[in-house]
Amino acid sequence: ARRIWLTRHGESIYNQKAxxxxxxxxxxxxxxxxxxxxxxxxxxxPKSADGTPVPVSVWTxxxxxxxxxxxxxxxAKLRWKALDEIDAGICDGMTYAQIAEKHPAEYEARKKDKxxxxxxxxxxxxxxxxxxxxxxxxxEREGESIVxxxxxxxxxxxxxxxxxQPQAAIPSIHxxxxxxxxxTPRPDGTMGVEYIPVP
Ligand code: G3H
Numbered sequence: 001a002r003r004i005w006l007t008r009h010g011e012s013i014y015n016q017k018a019x020x021x022x023x024x025x026x027x028x029x030x031x032x033x034x035x036x037x038x039x040x041x042x043x044x045x046p047k048s049a050d051g052t053p054v055p056v057s058v059w060t061x062x063x064x065x066x067x068x069x070x071x072x073x074x075x076a077k078l079r080w081k082a083l084d085e086i087d088a089g090i091c092d093g094m095t096y097a098q099i100a101e102k103h104p105a106e107y108e109a110r111k112k113d114k115x116x117x118x119x120x121x122x123x124x125x126x127x128x129x130x131x132x133x134x135x136x137x138x139x140e141r142e143g144e145s146i147v148x149x150x151x152x153x154x155x156x157x158x159x160x161x162x163x164x165q166p167q168a169a170i171p172s173i174h175x176x177x178x179x180x181x182x183x184t185p186r187p188d189g190t191m192g193v194e195y196i197p198v199p
Pocket of ligand 1: 019020021085086151152153171
């Protein structure tokens, strides 16, 4: 049977500094995650009826931190611009504390309605839901198993969709770092979920 594995990129330099957005590289911790990721996926690969491993493709965004996280995976790779992290517009490259200080009205507006709030010159979660539609329909058409190496906001949308979560819940779905989320379609159309923490 097919599997969908979702993972955030390994910890990045920006993650270490609590900065949002950007296009930074992996930290040493993140690079260590990228190194063990192939073992984790290979150990979970289902076998097809004749015993051969099922084909797998790897989807990343166009940002360095997902490309670097996927680099050692021994499968065909596809880069999607649509998988790039939410565009924080004028807040890109800031910490949440800096946003609260420099753009207090924006900070409050986002806290009030995170689903609909659109960063000035950036995106909202609703924008992300629209932008990810082609990725999700390709994912549904695709019969192969897929590893999606993504970003927090992007994976909230994809996970929320696959788990039939209400839209309002999407911006607060917990997508932990350094954890592979394994989704297995069940015959009734729902998904089995397993969280595989990677030490
Ligand atoms: O940098 C973007 C974050 O991954 C998205 O998190 O929507 O909770 O601010 P947030």
